[in-house]
Amino acid sequence: MKVVIQRAEQASVTVNDSTIGAIDYGLVVLLGVTHDDTAEDADYLVNKLVHLRIFDDEDGKMNRSLKDVSGKVLSISQFTLHADTRKGRCPNYMNAAKPELANELYDYFNQQIKQHDIQVETGEFGQMMQVQLTNSGPVTLILDSHDR
Template sequence: MRAVIQRARGASVTVNESTAGTIDHGLVVLVGVTHDDTREDADYLVHKLVHLRIFDDQDGKMNLSLKDVAGKVLSISQFTLYADTRKGRRPNYLNAAGPEQANELYHYFNQQVEQQDIHVETGEFGEMMQVQLTNSGPVTIILDTDDK
């Protein structure tokens, strides 16, 4: 699994001209799933996500986690994180998991984040979405279970 996380002062996701999710402070998390991902991979990402110290303390140093700042998560499914661009100009997405597997792990991931007492808002799996955010910092970090 891969996650691109962005520290946000505010963010929202719109589906079919209707707001599906919004947060005022926390992380926007783009979540991608590949074929061999498991719940163990999702658990690893959840642990990293909620404990990663990327929020500023009183001295302006990144020493606080999502849990420490009572931040929220806006979680967006993102199969394009597994795009293969090595050949030609059009990416292929053969490395992305099929919709059934990806949807199951994406929902499991969100449930596990909520189990950590983090409020989670989401887009709609498989839909065209518009995501707006104010990236604070900017801080953008990539987490990949292949790196565990």
């Protein structure tokens, strides 16, 4: 399981010209699921994401976590994170999990974040979405549960 996280001043997701999720401060999380991912992978990433010290403290140092700053999460399912681009010019998405597994783990991932008393807004699984954000910093990180 992979996530790209971006520290955001604000962010929103739109489907069919309708905003379905928005946050004012926190993290935008793009989540990609592969075939062998499990709830254990989601638990690892949630724990890392919630406690990662990437928000500024009173001295301007990145020393505070999402929990410390009462940040929110905008979570977007993103199968393209598992694209294989090594051959040719057309990405191969065979490493992305089948929709049933991906959606199940995406829902589980979001529920686990909520268990930490963090507000989670989401996109709509399997839909064409437009995501807008103001990246703060900018701070963008990639976490992979297979790189523990």
